[in-house]
Amino acid sequence: MPEAVVQLSRRERQIMDVIYRRGRATAAEVLEDLPDPPGYSSVRALLRLLEEKGHVRHEQDGPRYVFLPIVNRERARKSALKHVVRTFFDGSATDAVAALLDGEGKLDSSELDRLSAMIDEARREGR
Amino acid sequence: MPEAVVQLSRRERQIMDVIYRRGRATAAEVLEDLPDPPGYSSVRALLRLLEEKGHVRHEQDGPRYVFLPIVNRERARKSALKHVVRTFFDGSATDAVAALLDGEGKLDSSELDRLSAMIDEARREGR
DNA sequence: CGGGATATGCTAAGAAAATAGCAGCTCCCT
DNA sequence: AGGGAGCTGCTATTTTCTTAGCATATCCCG
Structure with missing residues (x-):
């Protein structure tokens, strides 16, 4: 709070x-x-x-x-992302990820692998 | 530019x-x-x-x-994300995605599917 | 060891931002 | 139609931000 x-x-x-x-x-x-x-x-x-x-x-x-x-980067990051997601993506993190995927510079294949792995991870946790 | x-x-x-x-x-x-x-x-x-x-x-x-x-949301979004990525993630969109995945509220399985699809898409385009 | 370069602390003033106030117009409801 | 509620346009004032200047301390190199 x-x-x-x-x-x-x-x-x-x-x-x-x-x-x-x-x-x-x-x-x-x-x-x-x-x-x-x-x-x-x-x-x-x-x-x-x-x-x-x-x-x-x-x-x-x-x-x-x-x-x-004073506020460590970790926290500041989250807070900044949160604000952007709230302001420009109606609170949808997924939409934000989508924009990142096609907006920012091309990701190379190893980065894509990393992302896939993270998603699998999330799926595992989520169930 | x-x-x-x-x-x-x-x-x-x-x-x-x-x-x-x-x-x-x-x-x-x-x-x-x-x-x-x-x-x-x-x-x-x-x-x-x-x-x-x-x-x-x-x-x-x-x-x-x-x-x-005046600036449409699409553009404003990209610009905002770009700034956050540059400032807090050393320019790494991948890191930003990572933070979104574990930072923002849990994503449900259909959202994860959507993300997987986007990544596959990017992989296809990238080669 | 002396002096230039580079720092800091503090303060004052100029520029910009933020707020509020007042007058007049328009809509809408009774 | 009369009148209140809700807006706009403009302007004046206050507050905050932003900047620069000057005095003093520290470091470092020839």
Whole structure:
């Protein structure tokens, strides 16, 4: 029930995306990956804000900070998928999978095997 | 090619989500579904803005407007999935499917069949 | 060991977002 | 027909976001 989906602002969202993509990132790295990159100071101000709000934390790495998400990737993933499924697929995970299969880049045969295996697995569990 | 993912503000994003979820919506309906619902006027102001920016259009329905997304759901879906896959799954659609299979609610057997069929399909196309 | 490059902390101001208020139009019901 | 309910258009205000600037600390290399 917690899942207090705090609403991030535009930049905050962009920054969190970068951090999730990289797993961890310094202010300079974040800046590198931001669209319409602002000044360095701006990024740092936002990172401080995100930290205050409890979205990231930092570890010291020599002279600089490395920022990490508070919510682990696993959880964040699920939450993101859930939102997409709810918003664009009427809650149907199956439809979402369908879109992934034909939308995203071609999957090679080993990946398809992996998926088949997962489906068999689900079938076994399901009965 | 560029997927000009125009950056929406917090509220704008929320409103677009509502519209995509419902397919079409009046200002009152949008308001209904918004978290931390603001005043009615606020919603309308935002809708007007979204229309100006080209994200939605409206049709007249008797005395009121019904708003619809400009980008059709199909495209919006793909774009949303792509973003999630990129941000949280290192670009691996397969991993995303995996998360969907065990994350989202249980799939019943007919859905699993459907997925199997899609995978076979992909295999056939892929070779 | 000295200086440039790179960091951080803090703060202030400019830009954008979000909200609310008011006037006027339209529909609908009694 | 009269009047309330429900909408829209526009605008003004407040709040939040976003940015940049400056002072200070740390690292690292020649």
